[in-house]
Amino acid sequence: xSALVVADKLGxxxxxxxxxxxxxxxxxxxxxxxxxxxxxxxSTFLKxxxxxxxxxxxxxxVLGHAPFANREYFRRVGFCPQQExxxxxxxxxxxxxxxxxxxxxxxxxxxRRANAALDRVGLGDARTxxxxxxxxxxxQRTKIAQxxxxxxxxxxxxxxxxxxxxxxxxxxxxxxxxxxxAGMHVxxxxxxxxxxxxxxxxxxxxxxxxLLAQGSVGEIRRLLSRHPRxxxxxxxDARRLASALMALEPVSSVRIAPDGRVAVETGxxxxxxxxxxxxxxxxxxxxxxxxSHDANLEAVFDYLVG
Amino acid sequence: MTATTHTEIYRRLKGELAPVRFPxxxxxxxxxxxxxxxxxxxxxxxxxxxxxxxVFSFVVYSKFTLEQGMGSPIPGMGGGxxxxxxxxxxxxxxxxxxxxxxxxxxxxxxxxxAIAWFGAGLVCEDQxxxxxxxxxxxxxxxxDYFFGHFLTIxxxxxxxxxxxxxxxxxxxxxxxxxxxxxxxxxxxxxxxxAYSSLNVFVLSMIALGISSLASRKSYALAGVFAFILGxxxxxAMLAGTQGDRDWSMVGVLMNLRRLADWMMDxxxxxxxxxxxxxxxxxxxLAAVGGWLVARRLRRLEVVA
Numbered sequence: 001x002s003a004l005v006v007a008d009k010l011g012x013x014x015x016x017x018x019x020x021x022x023x024x025x026x027x028x029x030x031x032x033x034x035x036x037x038x039x040x041x042x043s044t045f046l047k048x049x050x051x052x053x054x055x056x057x058x059x060x061x062v063l064g065h066a067p068f069a070n071r072e073y074f075r076r077v078g079f080c081p082q083q084e085x086x087x088x089x090x091x092x093x094x095x096x097x098x099x100x101x102x103x104x105x106x107x108x109x110x111x112r113r114a115n116a117a118l119d120r121v122g123l124g125d126a127r128t129x130x131x132x133x134x135x136x137x138x139x140q141r142t143k144i145a146q147x148x149x150x151x152x153x154x155x156x157x158x159x160x161x162x163x164x165x166x167x168x169x170x171x172x173x174x175x176x177x178x179x180x181x182a183g184m185h186v187x188x189x190x191x192x193x194x195x196x197x198x199x200x201x202x203x204x205x206x207x208x209x210x211l212l213a214q215g216s217v218g219e220i221r222r223l224l225s226r227h228p229r230x231x232x233x234x235x236x237d238a239r240r241l242a243s244a245l246m247a248l249e250p251v252s253s254v255r256i257a258p259d260g261r262v263a264v265e266t267g268x269x270x271x272x273x274x275x276x277x278x279x280x281x282x283x284x285x286x287x288x289x290x291x292s293h294d295a296n297l298e299a300v301f302d303y304l305v306g
Numbered sequence: 307m308t309a310t311t312h313t314e315i316y317r318r319l320k321g322e323l324a325p326v327r328f329p330x331x332x333x334x335x336x337x338x339x340x341x342x343x344x345x346x347x348x349x350x351x352x353x354x355x356x357x358x359x360x361v362f363s364f365v366v367y368s369k370f371t372l373e374q375g376m377g378s379p380i381p382g383m384g385g386g387x388x389x390x391x392x393x394x395x396x397x398x399x400x401x402x403x404x405x406x407x408x409x410x411x412x413x414x415x416x417x418x419x420a421i422a423w424f425g426a427g428l429v430c431e432d433q434x435x436x437x438x439x440x441x442x443x444x445x446x447x448x449x450d451y452f453f454g455h456f457l458t459i460x461x462x463x464x465x466x467x468x469x470x471x472x473x474x475x476x477x478x479x480x481x482x483x484x485x486x487x488x489x490x491x492x493x494x495x496x497x498x499x500a501y502s503s504l505n506v507f508v509l510s511m512i513a514l515g516i517s518s519l520a521s522r523k524s525y526a527l528a529g530v531f532a533f534i535l536g537x538x539x540x541x542a543m544l545a546g547t548q549g550d551r552d553w554s555m556v557g558v559l560m561n562l563r564r565l566a567d568w569m570m571d572x573x574x575x576x577x578x579x580x581x582x583x584x585x586x587x588x589x590x591l592a593a594v595g596g597w598l599v600a601r602r603l604r605r606l607e608v609v610a
Contacts, residue, residue: 069442071447074444086440094336101335146440
């Protein structure tokens, strides 16, 4: 089966500002997270996927379609933009129902779908209130509801967790996971890296309009073997442990922090942990904790963008 | 990439979606729905023109019913009752004609107020909120978007101009003896409706054009009034200082008034310049408004 999204030398500019430059990538189905700092090109890419923008250069195909101004394609995709986007004078139900009418649903079906989608995002009780009175999180949910109400094959969500409280975030993350499990493809962007990491292991990293890396967090991390990974250990006898660690082959440096923590840098973390397992009972240094902070996406991103 | 599981259960859309017919109408309906939620502007902008329409209708009605047989005989028909009645009817028809012309003068202002209020925010507020992102990820073309907004703004304009004109015209037709107004003055009715429609069209296009230039409704609203009333003030000032009324052609409303006189064959007109110039000016302004909206819609494609 062909990839969900295929981009070939894709370029997009905003006047003199580069949105995306020479982007070539293929994204398979499922849930994929787009991460990168502000201005990295995530939103531009998602708008190109959603058919909002016309590529200035190159080509993009999603679900086999060229997205821009493609009515047939629009039926198969749901877009949740980053912007507010919804009119404050309408109720949540009216917003979603109206947008379903634009998809071609008859009024009763449009209303049924709007109700179902609002229930699904947890806005069932607030559906008849004007969205002007909604919190930011509720408006975000309304946008998600309109993106999923027509049961699309692909949901494109630009920073969907913005403005949600922790409970709301967890609920929406769960919703995306359910959508993915049901066979819906989800492209979701965020600059809060752990949010994406919690949603999916499949990520695409953007930086300055270019593709920085693509794959799972682990895969990307393995690609970065030239960047040492840091592991912190807390031990009863830090000096004894540090001297023992120095003898290990995968260890490139050992440092004892003022608070007594032993910070180790290693180029091969898996081998390091194997050898640490053998070393610990032998040296009797009293290891109390082991933390590998930079295994997360934040650290990977920091490494990549330098 | 991972997520092999998902690709294995790749799901095609199974639902049946009807072709979207006239998507602009859905947009129009939604925008009307939004506008009708705010009752105060509706009351303030709609009640005066409709009260005026009702008053004018009553005047027209009274011309035909209360003043029957009160006219002077028509020359050549003798001084008998038939001549008197024919003369009275002819006078009444002329008076009713004048009433309709006067109402159309007044309705320009009502149209301006309604169109400016309901139309100024349409494009710029969509742009500000990013609502276009929701529209254009659906089977709604840029042209549909334009028509949806144009229909919205034109509907409000029509409600305060075409509607009352129709009311006055109907009252004139049904209260005149043997529907004489319809048979004798059908061109006035047609002219009044055509003029009202042109008035709404031109003001709507100008308002949409200015809305597409502004960043928020208040600016667009000020821009519409500044452009239309400013051009009229400038025209009046130039006409006064140069001692030539043709300078009034600079003003949008003055051109519309010249067209009203021309299209409804007004008995007296303050202006004497060629009405085709006025038609060219207002249609040119409408075209510029349309071009500004089209330009903005193209730019919406590259808004991050």
